[in-house]
Amino acid sequence: MLRSLALALLLLAAPTWSWPLAGAHTVTRPYLAPATPYGPGHRGVDLGVTSTTVYAPADGIVHFAGVVVDRPVLSLSHAGGYLSSFEPVTTTLRKGDPVARGDPIGVVEPGHCATPCLHFGVRLGGEYVSPLLLIGEVPRAVLLPTRSGLVG
DSSP states (O other): OHHHHHHHHHHHTOOOOOOSBSSOOOEEEOOBOOSSTTSSOBOSEEEEOSSOEEEOSSSEEEEEEEEETTEEEEEEEEGGGEEEEEESEEOSOOTTOEEOTTOEEEEEOSOSSSSOEEEEEEEETTEEEOHHHHHTOSOOOOOOOSSSSOOO
């Protein structure tokens, strides 16, 4: 509970990132939070690809560049404890290389979706969050009154 509250507070102060792909921004599969840390879910978003170049959504440092199981993966470490991941993406970057927001960081390869797509994931403090929160595509929740008047 306390960890979830801390994550929520960090997200409120989250920086605004940019899209990792140029062109139209089509989410072909949305983020689906798992009910438990090891439960089923979709820990990121799949973005339709109109151009295969992938761009850094924020300043960072290459955390990992390599193959996981059978898929090329690139992860960037960002300020504030954020870690972004992109797959299937090939890159010439190496662990420790700095990147700036908007820098080309790799190329989308086929194989994740039936049609070309980029899987874009973000973790904060080890917990997955929707990347759309950082891009500003998820509207803030607004609590509305449930009663028409106040009892005095």
